[in-house]
Amino acid sequence: MEQIVRNIWNSHQILLASHENPDGDAIGALLALGLFLESIGKKIIMYNASPIPAVYNFLPCVDTITSKLNSVKPYDAAIILDCGNIDRVGEMADKISRIPVIINIDHHITNTLFGTCHLVDPEACASAALVFHLINEMGGKISKDIATCIYTGILTDTGSFRFSNTKKRTFSICEDLMSCGVEPFEVARHVYGTYSLGRIKLLNMALESIEISPNGKLSFMTLTQKMLKETGTHPEDADGVINYARRIEDIKIAVLIQELEDNHPATYSNGSCSTGSCSDDKYHVSLRSNGKIDVAKIAMAFGGGGHINASGFTTKAGLGELKNMITEMADKNSELCIAN
Ligand code: AMP
Ligand code: MN
Ligand code: MN
Numbered sequence: 001m002e003q004i005v006r007n008i009w010n011s012h013q014i015l016l017a018s019h020e021n022p023d024g025d026a027i028g029a030l031l032a033l034g035l036f037l038e039s040i041g042k043k044i045i046m047y048n049a050s051p052i053p054a055v056y057n058f059l060p061c062v063d064t065i066t067s068k069l070n071s072v073k074p075y076d077a078a079i080i081l082d083c084g085n086i087d088r089v090g091e092m093a094d095k096i097s098r099i100p101v102i103i104n105i106d107h108h109i110t111n112t113l114f115g116t117c118h119l120v121d122p123e124a125c126a127s128a129a130l131v132f133h134l135i136n137e138m139g140g141k142i143s144k145d146i147a148t149c150i151y152t153g154i155l156t157d158t159g160s161f162r163f164s165n166t167k168k169r170t171f172s173i174c175e176d177l178m179s180c181g182v183e184p185f186e187v188a189r190h191v192y193g194t195y196s197l198g199r200i201k202l203l204n205m206a207l208e209s210i211e212i213s214p215n216g217k218l219s220f221m222t223l224t225q226k227m228l229k230e231t232g233t234h235p236e237d238a239d240g241v242i243n244y245a246r247r248i249e250d251i252k253i254a255v256l257i258q259e260l261e262d263n264h265p266a267t268y269s270n271g272s273c274s275t276g277s278c279s280d281d282k283y284h285v286s287l288r289s290n291g292k293i294d295v296a297k298i299a300m301a302f303g304g305g306g307h308i309n310a311s312g313f314t315t316k317a318g319l320g321e322l323k324n325m326i327t328e329m330a331d332k333n334s335e336l337c338i339a340n
Contacts, residue, residue: 001137003117007101008138011077013043015069015099018081018127020049020090021235021284024156024191027056027065029081029105029127032149035061036135039143045075049090053236058190059152060145069095077101080115082127084108084305105130110296110305122307125165128153132173144181151182156191159243164291164309198231205231206241206256210248213327217252219245220323224259235284246288253293253330256286257322260314281314283322298329 008014016034018026026048034046046065056062069092072078078099080086083106087093096102102115107124124130128150135142142150154174158166178184202223209222223238231237235258246254260281285302287295289309296311304313315322 001119001134004103004105004119004134005138007077007103007117008037008042008079011042011101013045013075013077015045015047015072015075015078015096016081017047017078017083017089017092017096019083019088022048022050022052023082023239024056025126025128025153026082027052027059027062028149028151028153028156029131030065031059031061032128032146032153033079033081033105033131033134034064035143035146035149036131036138036140039146040138040140045069047089047092047096049092051234053234053239055191055236056152059149072096072099075099077103079103079105081105081131082107084110085112086114105134107307108296108305109307110300110311123167125167125170126153126157128157129170129173132177142177142180147177147180147182148187151177151184152187152191155184155187159240160188160192165307196233196237198233199237201231202227202233202237203241206238207244210245211323212248212251213323215327215331216250218327218330219248219251219254221245221254221256222259222319223256225261242286242288246290252289253295253298253326254288255323255326256288257319258284258286260284281316283317283319284312284314285322285326286310286312287326298326301329 014037016030018030030046034044037044047069048065049067052062052065072095078096080089083089086097089096104115104118105127106120107122107127109122111120119130121130132150158170205227206221206223211220238258242254242256260283287299289295294308296306296308299306299311299313302313302315306312
């Protein structure tokens with residue numbers, strides 16, 4: 001923490017970035033820290049490789065997040081938020097990693113501890129919670145806007161305070177955030193309140209697609225590009241649908257397989273793609289479990305990562321092959337899946 005604070009004070013132009021296909025935490029942590037650094041006079045740019053899902057449009061200054069970076073030359077430091085490895089930043093990862101000081105702020109158990117210094121705490125409920133601690137450490141003031149961004153990160157990453165990462169500390173941070181002016185009802189209204197008709201139809205298709213593995217332990221949902229086209233929706237409209245597959249009685253692992261667009265942007269420009277996504281990957285796979293089943297280990301075996309109960313990866317494998325591989329891995333190697 002001290003090293004990070006020192007590096008921030010010593011830097012003039014700072015690039016902040018979070019993972020592609022951002023969730024509420026990736027956007028909330030990015031905006032909260034960006035707004036704070038601006039308030040103390042730093043020149044900053046907030047970068048995310050992907051479009052911001054419409055439900056987050058209510059967040060302050062969300063339209064200042066850019067997906068275009070011409071050059072990384074002006075920046076003396078980069079702060080990478082909510083990324084288990086630097087490739088999660090997306091297509092600019094190579095260039096960004098050349099910035100002289102890289103600060104890694106994250107809560108994924110699979111974090112590779114990349115960068116010059118890191119604030120990585122797998123016990124933290126959200127990267128936004130780590131931003132809260134960092135701002136306090138710097139003696140900073142948390143405005144209502146900053147507090148709203150942090151709260152949004154915590155609300156979404158804890159699945160509205162339902163997942164196992166919800167701790168006593170989570171509520172104590174949220175109590176402080178409310179003292180800074182956060183209105184939980186307003187945030188929830190924006191994040192969960194209004195769905196397009198297309199999103200509801202997509203949910204219907206996702207539910208229709210549920211299959212249970214022969215051993216009865218895994219549930220699979222599959223979403224295709226055709227379904228997105230038919231319903232006029234985007235990948236982020238599938239946020240949270242995997243939780244239906246996770247809730248089914250006796251299911252140990254829920255799997256959501258989402259077909260990627262042809263020629264979607266690759267993480268790597270140099271053709272190597274041992275981690276992160278490659279342009280010829282066919283599917284993004286999300287894994288969820290309850291309790292002690294460690295799906296981060298399965299995701300890592302496929303070159304991805306995440307948390308014990310929520311992880312993901314992208315793959316070139318075909319649909320049938322993919323389902324068989326995941327089922328076999330979970331079945332034959334039950335020890336692989338048990339968190340220690
Ligand atoms: P998702 O299933 O995409 O919602 O992701 C679940 C968790 O796994 C999140 O914490 C992600 O940051 C992480 N994750 C998803 N995809 C990848 C990947 N390709 N590499 C590393 N971590 C990932
Ligand atoms: Mn995230
Ligand atoms: Mn997170």
